[in-house]
Amino acid sequence: MKTKERIVATALQLFNEEGEPNVTTNHIADEMDISPGNLYYHYRSKDDIIWQIFQNYEEKIRQVLSQKNVNYASLEDMWFYLHMVFEVIAEFRFLYRNLIQLMNRIDFLKRHFRRILAMKSQTALAIMTNLSEKNLLNADKQTIASLADQIALTATFWLNYSIAIYDDDFDEEKKLSHGIFHIMRMVAPFLTEKDKALLDELSTQYL
Amino acid sequence: MKTKERIVATALQLFNEEGEPNVTTNHIADEMDISPGNLYYHYRSKDDIIWQIFQNYEEKIRQVLSQKNVNYASLEDMWFYLHMVFEVIAEFRFLYRNLIQLMNRIDFLKRHFRRILAMKSQTALAIMTNLSEKNLLNADKQTIASLADQIALTATFWLNYSIAIYDDDFDEEKKLSHGIFHIMRMVAPFLTEKDKALLDELSTQYL
DNA sequence: GTCTATATAGGGATAGAC
DNA sequence: GTCTATCCCTATATAGAC
Numbered sequence: 001m002k003t004k005e006r007i008v009a010t011a012l013q014l015f016n017e018e019g020e021p022n023v024t025t026n027h028i029a030d031e032m033d034i035s036p037g038n039l040y041y042h043y044r045s046k047d048d049i050i051w052q053i054f055q056n057y058e059e060k061i062r063q064v065l066s067q068k069n070v071n072y073a074s075l076e077d078m079w080f081y082l083h084m085v086f087e088v089i090a091e092f093r094f095l096y097r098n099l100i101q102l103m104n105r106i107d108f109l110k111r112h113f114r115r116i117l118a119m120k121s122q123t124a125l126a127i128m129t130n131l132s133e134k135n136l137l138n139a140d141k142q143t144i145a146s147l148a149d150q151i152a153l154t155a156t157f158w159l160n161y162s163i164a165i166y167d168d169d170f171d172e173e174k175k176l177s178h179g180i181f182h183i184m185r186m187v188a189p190f191l192t193e194k195d196k197a198l199l200d201e202l203s204t205q206y207l
Numbered sequence: 208m209k210t211k212e213r214i215v216a217t218a219l220q221l222f223n224e225e226g227e228p229n230v231t232t233n234h235i236a237d238e239m240d241i242s243p244g245n246l247y248y249h250y251r252s253k254d255d256i257i258w259q260i261f262q263n264y265e266e267k268i269r270q271v272l273s274q275k276n277v278n279y280a281s282l283e284d285m286w287f288y289l290h291m292v293f294e295v296i297a298e299f300r301f302l303y304r305n306l307i308q309l310m311n312r313i314d315f316l317k318r319h320f321r322r323i324l325a326m327k328s329q330t331a332l333a334i335m336t337n338l339s340e341k342n343l344l345n346a347d348k349q350t351i352a353s354l355a356d357q358i359a360l361t362a363t364f365w366l367n368y369s370i371a372i373y374d375d376d377f378d379e380e381k382k383l384s385h386g387i388f389h390i391m392r393m394v395a396p397f398l399t400e401k402d403k404a405l406l407d408e409l410s411t412q413y414l
Numbered sequence: 415g416t417c418t419a420t421a422t423a424g425g426g427a428t429a430g431a432c
Numbered sequence: 433g434t435c436t437a438t439c440c441c442t443a444t445a446t447a448g449a450c
Binding site for chain 2: 418
C-alpha cells in the first residue's frame with residue numbers, strides 16, 4: 001500500500017477508535033511511523049484527509065443505495081438492505097459520531113451527506129412500496145412514507161443511541177444487529193403473520 | 208444577575224449558537240465584558256461550566272419526565288408531553304449536537320444522561336400503556352415497548368436529523384413541531400379513527 | 415471580585431535539506 | 433518521498449496586583 005493510501009487507512013482507524021476530535025495529524029503520522037512533514041506532503045490539511053475518507057464512504061454507500069440491480073421482493077431482502085447499510089455505517093462510524101460538527105466544518109461534506117440521507121429514505125420507501133404491492137406489507141402510503149423517514153433517521157443515529165444507552169464494552173457486532181432488529185420491529189405491525197413469525201424466530205436466534 | 212450566573216447563561220447561549228467546540232472561555236468572557244481571569248475565578252474549567260449547565264438541564268427535564276402529578280389520559284396529553292420534552296431539548300440543544308463527544312469527555316455527564324434517556328423511554332411507555340388501557344391506542348405490549356424506545360431515540364436525535372436534512376435557515380420553531388408530528392405519525396396507525404382525524408387536522412394547521 | 419499579564423501546551427501546518 | 437526543525441497560533445488556565 002502506498003503512503004497516501006496508508007494515511008487514509010490509518011486515519012480512519014484512529015478516528016473510529018478515538019473520535020476524530022481526539023486524533024491529531026501527529027498521532028496519525030506517529031502510528032504510521034512517518035514524519036508529520038511527510039503526511040503534509042500527501043495531504044494539505046487534516047480536513048483534506050477527512051474529505052478523502054468521506055469520498056470512499058460515499059462510493060460504498062451509493063453502491064448499497066442504488067437499487068438498480070436488485071429487486072427487493074421479500075422481507076429477507078429488506079433485512080439484507082439494512083444489514084449492508086449498517087455495515088457501511090460501522091466502517092465509517094466516526095462520521096456519524098461527530099456528524100453535525102463535521103458538516104459545519106466541511107461544506108462539501110454537508111451537501112453530500114444530505115444527498116445520501118435523502119437517498120437512504122428513498123430507498124427504504126422504494127423497498128416498502130414494493131413489498132406493499134406484493135401484499136407482504138399492509139400499510140397505507142402515508143404510513144409507509146413516515147416509516148421510510150423513520151428508518152433513515154434510525155439508521156443514521158442508531159450507533160450514537162447505542163453508545164449513549166449501553167455500557168461501553170457492549171459488543172460492537174451486537175449493537176449493529178440490535179439496531180436492525182429495532183428497525184424491523186417498527187415495521188413488524190404491518191407484516192403478514194408469516195413474516196411476523198419469521199421475525200420472532202430470527203429475534204430469538206440473534207439477540 | 209450575579210456574575211457566576213451570567214457566565215452560565217452566556218455560555219449556554221453561545222454554545223447553542225456556535226456549537227460548544229467553537230466557543231472558547233475567552234469568547235464567553237468577551238461577550239460578557241469581563242476578563243478571562245474573572246471567569247476562571249468563578250469556574251475552575253470550561254468543563255465545570257458545562258457541568259453546571261447540564262445540572263440545570265437535568266433539573267428541568269426531570270420535572271417534565273416525572274409523571275407524579277400528571278395523569279396522561281388522552282392524545283392531547285401525549286402531545287403535551289412531547290412538546291415539553293422538545294422545548295427543554297431546544298433550550299439545551301448544544302448538549303444534543305455534540306452528545307457523544309461530551310459524554311466521552313465528562314464522565315458524570317455520561318452517567319446522568321444515560322439515566323435521563325432511560326427515563327424518557329419509560330415515561331413514553333407509561334403514557335402509551337395508559338392510553339392502551341383506555342382503548343385509545345390499539346397495539347400489543349411488544350409494539351408499545353418498541354414504540355417507546357423509538358420515541359426516546361427520535362426525541363434525542365431529531366434536532367441533529369433536522370440539521371442534517373434541512374436548509375440551515377429553516378425556522379427553528381418549525382423544526383420542533385415537525386419533530387413532534389414525526390413522532391405522532393409513528394403512533395398514528397395504532398390510534399382510534401377519531402384521534403387519527405384529530406391528528407390530520409392538527410397536521411394541516413401546524414405544518 | 416475583578417483586572418492585566420503571562421505561563422503552558424498542543425495542534426495545524428511549512429521550509430528546506432536529503 | 434521523506435525527514436528534521438520549527439513557526440504560528442490559539443486555547444486553557446494561573447499569578448499577582450488592585
